[in-house]
Amino acid sequence: MKTIWKSVLLAGAAWTAMSGVSVAQESGADDTTVGEIVVTARRTEERLQDVPAAVTAFDEKALERVQATDVTGLTGSVPNLVLGQGRGSSNATNIFIRGIGQPDALQTFDPAVGVYVDDVYYSRIRGTQFDLFDIERIEVLRGPQGTLYGKNTIGGALKVVTRRPGDEYRANVALAYGSYNQTEARGSISGPISDTVSVGVSGLVARRDGYVTDPVTKAEYNDKDTMAIRGQLSWTPTDTVRVDLSADYSRDDAAMTVGQPTSTLSTLFGVPLIVVTNPPATYDFKTRTTPGLPNSTKLTHYGYAANISWELSDSLTLKSITAYRNLETDDYIDIDATHLELGDVFVGVDQDQTSQEFQLAYDAGGPLSVVAGLFWMQENITSHQEAFADDLLGGGITFRRTVDDDLETTSKALYVNATYALTDTVNLSGGLRYTEEEKTYSRTTSTFSSNALFGANPAFAFSGLNESWDNVSPMVSLDWKPSDTIMAYVRYSKGFKSGGFNGRANNPGEQAPYNPEEVTSLEAGVKSTFLERRVLANFTVFHNDYEDFQARVSGTVTDPGTGLPSPELTVINAGAMVIEGAELELIVVPVSGLRLDAQIGVLDARYDDFDDVRFVATGGSRAFQEPAFAPRWTARYGAQYEWNLGDTGYLTLGGQTRYRSEMALAIDNTPTNSKVRLPGMWDDNHWIMDARLVWESVDRRFTAGVYGQNVGDELYKTDAQEFSSVGGIRTAYYGAPRTWTFRLTAKY
Secondary structure, eight states: OHHHHHHHHHHHHHHHTTTOOBOTTOOOSOTTSOOOOEEOTTSSOEEGGGOSSOEEEEEHHHHHHTTOSBGGGGTTSSTTEEEEEOTTOSSBEEEEETTEEOOOOOTTSOOSEEEEETTEEEOSSBTOOOBOOSEEEEEEEESOOHHHHOTTOSSEEEEEEEOOOOSSOEEEEEEEEEGGGEEEEEEEEEEESSSSEEEEEEEEEEEEOOSEEOTTTOOEESOEEEEEEEEEEEEEEETTEEEEEEEEEEEEEEOOOOOEEOSOEEOTTSOEEEOOOSSOOOOOSBOOOOTTSOOOEEEEEEEEEEEEEEEOSSSEEEEEEEEEEEEEEEEEEETTOSSSSSSEEEEEEEEEEEEEEEEEEEEOSSSEEEEEEEEEEEEEEEEEEEEEOHHHHOTTOOEEEEEEEEEEEEEEEEEEEEEEESSSSEEEEEEEEEEEEEEEEEEEEEEEESSGGGOSSEEEEEEEEEEEEEEEEEEEEEEEEEETTEEEEEEEEEEEEOOBOOTTOOSTTTTOOBOOEEEEEEEEEEEEEETTTTEEEEEEEEEEEEESOEEEEEEEEEOTTTOSEEEEEEEEEOEEEEEEEEEEEEEEOOSTTEEEEEEEEEEEEEEEEEBOTTOGGGTTBOTTSOOBTOOSEEEEEEEEEEEEOGGGOEEEEEEEEEEEOOEEOSSOOSOTTOOOOOGGGEEOOEEEEEEEEEEEOTTSOEEEEEEEESTTOOOOEEEEEEETTTTTEEEEEEOOOOEEEEEEEEEO
16 A cells, blocks of 8 residues: 555656646536536436545536547546457457456456446447447446446446437537548437427447558458447426437448467467567557458447436436347457468357336435435347367368357346435435346357367357356445535445356366456545635545456366367456555646646556466466556646637647556466566557647637647557467557547537
């Protein structure tokens, strides 16, 4: 903990030297104050500064300041948040909060940070890398949220709230052109069609050429081709009833997402095929892929939701949230990122979920307020996968493996959360959630090879594996408001992440279920505004105990049927972690028009236990390794100044720089029985700079702006694949190079 406090002091000193700070998230103010924003982090509307928990919120202006056009653009804007595109996928998002997340998009692995859109839970990390259009706000809740949000929120939650149609007409259109032939069109229109009904529709089309090329075939990868549309209807049949209906559809038709091989590739028997230097050569956004492998990843994602709110009395409100979602993906992935057919796969997933939630809120204006609810969700996932690896066995032996699996999940929960005002300045809050979950899993693995030793019959199959778990997630907080501008709080909470089955079980024993993860968190913080709301300062410290950490580890076993080596990809409850840290969010508006901002996070994540029998040289322990996606430092510093040009409008110059210290990109970041780092499985510390110059008309209805992302052209990694048991595959993925965008916007 001494390291944490030292880091906090250094963070404060560094910022003081810059003579001003700002939380870029807060807005809605004039140009002389930091503003306020209303959130629903505790399932009821309240000022962000009144929430006794670590919450960061972004409205439309804040998203403009951090230059976020999709969810990955939030990276760096929230302390201890690491967020980026998932490895080998154009439609999955890795979200880690305070070192807790899920980097594997395989359909049987649950997320550790819950994603919600208009209070509807998205149960897979696929389909969460969506563009942001017609958004009212985004809320990022840090720390376990098990009481109010349930399973798979042990790291936190990311809530997207779309802009619902109201009783005023509104329209917006934005056109953009940029680097790599980027073209975008975004638009929305909404308004009343009667005294009780309002409707709205919004959508976007976004395309961009790939910034990675094959130097031989000239094929392009890591591009973008997205279309999305959303329709909404709001009906207020009486003064006490409101019905909000929505339907959305998105389609992604991108090329493959590829990276760079970082280790020597070989056959299953250790014969080198491609020698890679250690460390690997500097990446130049050129990558080979296997000839004949379709350069394609496809996604369709749609859903419907009905949100009904009924004021039963002046103090009692009943809400119903009913939703259905369907997700289909067909992804080709060249995992080894070379011309070899070593780790080439097709993954096709069909997922649907139906959920129902009832919430009852009580608030009579007295000392007690309560939110209670019931939740139910049914999820079905089927997948078909194929692995092509003719070069893995060598000697001209062909090899293809197919997998077909089916996972069914039923989740039920009951929760209650209450706040009681002990005095005019002190509030006590407490909550409890009970969850029951059941999963049933079936799988067939078939192997086809020109070598009879590998056979052409199903090599491994099981059906009807069934497991159930239950969990109780409590929360207690105490907050004190000595004045309207200062609040201090302490908070104790627990959360859990689902247990499950290994979706890569290809050998006997690998199908064994793994248990849920649990996190116990203690958090304390101070939220304040002062100097007539010219300055806002929020500070948080926390300590997390992380138990039954689920780790996917890579190894090799002997196939009992053939006596030959076989890759093993096992999921185990590896042990325990301790995660502690501090977070600082600040804002200052020193003079009219000038806004300075910063968010700083410091994290100390370490394994208490990490048992792995393969690490004989270290006594069967891997606790010496560093947890993945848990950088010691995350920071963002930003500034903007707006000039009033009189009759010609306003001109804003803004910029930001985001810092992330070195970070492991994979759980397996050292070789077996070694403490030597694998360079390809790490990302170095780096700064990324963005800038924008935007003109607005006098009435702020028209804007024209130039936006630069990664203007320093920094080379940095975002993720890595560790499949060394399959021919030594270790592949790193990189963020986009420098890009520029010119955007025109008109509002009504």
